Amino acid sequence: MSKYNLVVGFETHVELKTKTKIFCSCANEFGGEPNTNCCPICLGEPGTLPQLNKEVVKYAIKAGLSLNCKIPQEMSMDRKHYFYPDLGKSYQTTQSSRPICLEGYLTLDSGKKIRINHIHIEEDASKLVHDSKNIYIDNNRGSTPLIEIVTEPDISSVEEAREYIEKLQAILRHIDVSDCKMQEGSMRCDVNISVHKEGEPLGTRTEIKNMNSISFIEKAISYEYDRHVDLIENGQKDQIIQETRRYDEKTDSTESMREKEDAQDYRYFPDPNFFVLKIEPSFVENLRKMLPKLPSEIKAELIEDGIDEKAADLLTKYKNVSDFYLEAKKYGDNKIIATYILGEIFRSMETEEEKENFDIKITAEDLGKLSLLQKENKITAHIAYSILPKMLKEGRPHTAYLTKEDLVSVDNTEVDKLCKEAVDAMPQAVKDYKAGKEKAIKAVVGYVMRATKGKANPSYTEQKILELIQ
Numbered sequence: 001m002s003k004y005n006l007v008v009g010f011e012t013h014v015e016l017k018t019k020t021k022i023f024c025s026c027a028n029e030f031g032g033e034p035n036t037n038c039c040p041i042c043l044g045e046p047g048t049l050p051q052l053n054k055e056v057v058k059y060a061i062k063a064g065l066s067l068n069c070k071i072p073q074e075m076s077m078d079r080k081h082y083f084y085p086d087l088g089k090s091y092q093t094t095q096s097s098r099p100i101c102l103e104g105y106l107t108l109d110s111g112k113k114i115r116i117n118h119i120h121i122e123e124d125a126s127k128l129v130h131d132s133k134n135i136y137i138d139n140n141r142g143s144t145p146l147i148e149i150v151t152e153p154d155i156s157s158v159e160e161a162r163e164y165i166e167k168l169q170a171i172l173r174h175i176d177v178s179d180c181k182m183q184e185g186s187m188r189c190d191v192n193i194s195v196h197k198e199g200e201p202l203g204t205r206t207e208i209k210n211m212n213s214i215s216f217i218e219k220a221i222s223y224e225y226d227r228h229v230d231l232i233e234n235g236q237k238d239q240i241i242q243e244t245r246r247y248d249e250k251t252d253s254t255e256s257m258r259e260k261e262d263a264q265d266y267r268y269f270p271d272p273n274f275f276v277l278k279i280e281p282s283f284v285e286n287l288r289k290m291l292p293k294l295p296s297e298i299k300a301e302l303i304e305d306g307i308d309e310k311a312a313d314l315l316t317k318y319k320n321v322s323d324f325y326l327e328a329k330k331y332g333d334n335k336i337i338a339t340y341i342l343g344e345i346f347r348s349m350e351t352e353e354e355k356e357n358f359d360i361k362i363t364a365e366d367l368g369k370l371s372l373l374q375k376e377n378k379i380t381a382h383i384a385y386s387i388l389p390k391m392l393k394e395g396r397p398h399t400a401y402l403t404k405e406d407l408v409s410v411d412n413t414e415v416d417k418l419c420k421e422a423v424d425a426m427p428q429a430v431k432d433y434k435a436g437k438e439k440a441i442k443a444v445v446g447y448v449m450r451a452t453k454g455k456a457n458p459s460y461t462e463q464k465i466l467e468l469i470q
Contacts, residue, residue, distance in 0.1 A: 004232070006225050007194045007202055008155035012168065014147050014178045015124065015186040016059045022123050022145035023050030023093070030184055034129070034138040042143040044089030050273055052077070056145040057100065057277070059177040060121045061287050063147055064101030066171050066294060067116050071284045075100045077274040081267045085137055086125040094122035094148075096268040098276070106171070107296070108163050109309075115152040122146050141185075147177075153192065153202070158218050165189065165214055166317070170295040173356075174319045181353070182212045193221060195228035203228065204240045208247055208254055220247040223254055298322050305334050314342055320358035331368025333375040336384075340367060344388045361395030370398040382454030415448065415456050419464045422447035430469050441465065 021028050024041035041048045061071055078096040104116035124144035129136040149168070155161050169180040169187065180187040189212075194205040206224060211217045224245075231239050245254040295316040302312040315338060316322045328337045345362075349355050370388075373379045379402065387401040422444045423430055432440035441462060448461045 003197060004195050004225075004229050005198055006156055006158075006221070007153045007196065007205075008161055008221060009153035009192040009205075010149070010151045010155070010161075010164065011190040011192070012149045012165070013124075013188045013190075014063075014149065014172060014180065016056060016145040016147060017176065017178055018053055018055045018059060018145055020053060020055075021143040022053050022056050022121070023143055026143070028144060029140075030186070032140055034136070034140060036140065038139040038142055043139060044091075050093070052274060052277070053145060056121055057279075058287060059145075060100045060119060060147050061279075061284060062175050062291060063149070063172060063177050064104060064119050065284070065288050065291060066175050067101075067104040067106055067119070067149070069101035069104030069116060069119060071101060071279060072098065073279050073281070074098055074276050075279060076276045077271040078268050079271045080122075082265075084125070085135065086128050086142075088126070088137075088139075088142075092122060092125065093271055093273075095120035097270070100279075106164060106167055108160060108167070112154075112160070114154045114160075114164050117150045117152050119147050119149050122148060153194070153205075158221050161191075161221055162214055162218055165217065167295070170317055174293075174295055174316075174322075175291060176319070179356075182214070185212060188212050189217060191217060191221060193224045193228070195225060195232065203232075204242055206240070206242070206254075207244045209244050209257065211247060213249075216247055216249055219252050220254055223247075223252060227254070295322070298326070302334075302338075305329075307335065307338055311338055311342055314346075318356045318358060321355065324358055324360075324364050327364035328368040328371070331365050332371035336371035336374055337367060340371065340384075340388060344385060345392065348389070348392050360392060362391050363397075366391070366397050373398075377457055380454055380457065382449065382458075386454075412460065415452070415461060416464060418448045418451050418456070419461060419468060421451075423465060423468050433469065 016028075018028050020026060021042060024039055026037055026039050026042055029037060041050055044050075057075075064071055075095065076098040077093055079091040080094045080096065081091045083090050099118040099120035101116075101119035104119070105113040106116065107113050124141050124146050126142040127138045127140070129138055151164075155164060172178045172180050172187075178186055182188070188210050191208045191211055192205045193208065194203040196203040206228075208220045208224065211220060228240055231237060241259065243259050244257045246257050247254050299309075299312045299316045302315060303309060307315070314321075315325050321341065325334075325337060325341060345360060346355060370384055370391075374381055374384045383402075387398060390396075390401055391398060426444050426447060429440045429443040433444075444465050445458060445462050448456050448465075449458060
């Protein structure tokens, strides 16, 4: 066990799914031809007057409530000043003195609470596009509405960092405020890292900017931890400075970008274009009532229904998947439905984005009814899994693929005869099983399943064979 403690905090920037941008009526869309989805307000040109999008306020409060935050009765907008080509007006409209959400937390599976210092709303900057000779500015992203979720430095391992981000993604997707697609930039993380010995003050922190992959976040944290420890061990602790670094995915390392600014360097002051906004408690309570069940609540229900924890995590990772599962279980067996989704259906999908969208041709009702046939032993699992790929490909109901013969299970009397026949026909497999090779019994069961063309109940068959060879 290392004598050095890792300390991590996150500043997570999340693009909101509002129809329009934060201060104007330009569409809030990803992609498009450069500089075609912007206006003088987006660019902050002189003489323009921004108006705060009410939906942005609603989405931010919903995020705060889902993360157990307090919602103050007043919020205000501030200007954060810095010069960079992607910010033509040389300041960002954000929140500093009075953010919209305060003092929340996100609970990990261990029960540990990662404290949320605050959530504030702000506008995104434009995008810089590089080629071998030039840097171009695409203003389409400018003034996209963001929330920034700032944690306390409560994370103490790479595993906790991954779990925090994955749970945060799941929550924000379930309440439908963001798609959290890191590959498209709709969720980006600034990771603050420091190292110290047990019982000593926190070390000097470094910030890794604009991380857009959970895998990269894990690698960057591990690299920075090792770098800090090596410097401390070699008597070079003074070389750990407060700075902003970038992660190089080609070398799995970080490199310095610039010294980290302090708050006073940004010269925050109230934005004169905006009044202090009053937030009525009744407004907040109405939003609270509109919130759907959160992933943690759904997961608890699934586990109570007999779904194991790993499967429950996968079923609640994406809202569309959990919605489909909850609808399908109304018509069938929840465990069998979970097996269908996590097995055949997920295998038919090549990317995480396909799983997130979960746009399949099978209806929840039809999948539920298929599971019920299997549950009631009217069809076997073999038959169910033989028609699932056809249903996924063609979109026809399960009844279109089931023949009269499929629906008739083999009589147990016939199965009993075949089990005795299988035991007599496969003495070596029986001998292997009795010698401790438990998997050998599967070969004997397979004999019966082949003889019945997959129609025998495999559980009954195995039980009967075990009775015969005891």
